[in-house]
Amino acid sequence: MIASDVSKYDLGSPGEATQGAAAVAMLVSADPALVRIEDPSGIFTADIMDFWRPNYRTTALVDGRESISAYLQAVEGTWKDYTERGGHDLDEFRAFCYHQPFTKMANKAHRHLLNYCGHEVDEAAVNRAIGHTTTYNAVIGNSYTASMYVALASLLDNADDLTDQAIGFLSYGSGAVAEFFAGTVVPGYRALLRSRSHREAISRRQDIDYARYREIHEHSFPVDGGDYPVPRETTGPFRLAGLSGHKRIYEPR
Structure with missing residues (x-):
């Protein structure tokens, strides 16, 4: 589950x-x-x-x-x-x-x-x-x-x-x-x-300032089905690499 x-x-x-x-x-x-x-x-x-x-x-x-x-x-x-x-x-x-x-x-x-x-x-x-x-x-x-x-x-x-x-x-x-x-x-x-x-997993998180938080909070992906890469930011073993053709693309970090 x-x-x-x-x-x-x-x-x-x-x-x-x-x-x-x-x-x-x-x-x-x-x-x-x-x-x-x-x-x-x-x-x-x-x-x-x-x-x-x-x-x-x-x-x-x-x-x-x-x-x-x-x-x-x-x-x-x-x-x-x-x-x-x-x-x-x-x-x-x-x-x-x-x-x-x-x-x-x-x-x-x-x-x-x-x-x-x-x-x-x-x-x-x-x-x-x-x-x-x-x-x-x-x-x-x-x-x-x-x-x-x-x-x-x-x-x-x-x-x-x-x-x-x-x-x-x-x-x-x-x-x-x-x-x-x-x-x-x-x-x-x-x-x-x-x-x-x-x-x-908890301790490897990274602090960000308020300006960066606002930027992340207000971000949204386009909905036209195009190719949109995602910056390498995660500290976990896998990450969201981008969107393509209305699909989420995941890969190992």
């Missing part, structure tokens, strides 16, 4: 500061090496116009307050459905991986869940549950579909031994639909982590 997205908003918009991009690739198996996903799951859906991108726009639109409210409704709704289907009690979870449109949203979400379940809410309790899950997202920014799995990678790479510990997952998509499910970390997982490569 591959989750890959680029989060882009208008210059000067409230969402601009949350922009980011990431991709996560996972092998889903009956004999997992890292985390075993378990039944049941809890589902929530509602018709909420909190985030959308019209066909005629290249950037998304978001109603910030409505979006936060919708997310918190989803946290409550999925948890209610999950527990009614016989899921774990809150105290049984070692950590929680939330979809993170911005890092503080995970904090808001877990505080809301603790309140909803009648638990004491303090910074220590929140940090124990989500502290290690936000490390990578705080640097990367919003990556939409990849963000919950980036949170999982961050947790596995940075937490102490999690063997046989239950992890909660909250997947969310604006509009809105959400799912809460649980997984248990399997024995031997630490020998298979790629922590070093994850950290190297």
Whole structure:
């Protein structure tokens, strides 16, 4: 399974500061090496116009307050459905991986869940549950579909031994639909982590100044089907080399 997205908003918009991009690739198996996903799951859906991108726009639109409210409704709704289907009690979870449109949203979400379940809410309790899950997202920014799995990678790479510990997952998509499910970390997982490569991928990124950022943000490819090369800028193993005949051309870096 591959989750890959680029989060882009208008210059000067409230969402601009949350922009980011990431991709996560996972092998889903009956004999997992890292985390075993378990039944049941809890589902929530509602018709909420909190985030959308019209066909005629290249950037998304978001109603910030409505979006936060919708997310918190989803946290409550999925948890209610999950527990009614016989899921774990809150105290049984070692950590929680939330979809993170911005890092503080995970904090808001877990505080809301603790309140909803009648638990004491303090910074220590929140940090124990989500502290290690936000490390990578705080640097990367919003990556939409990849963000919950980036949170999982961050947790596995940075937490102490999690063997046989239950992890909660909250997947969310604006509009809105959400799912809460649980997984248990399997024995031997630490020998298979790629922590070093994850950290190297983050650290090899290059800083740019604001003028260059504006230039990249406002760039768009022509749509006439001509040949348009792309400068060699990426630090990854593959790059977008150009467009030709309305096709993307990729090559090794």
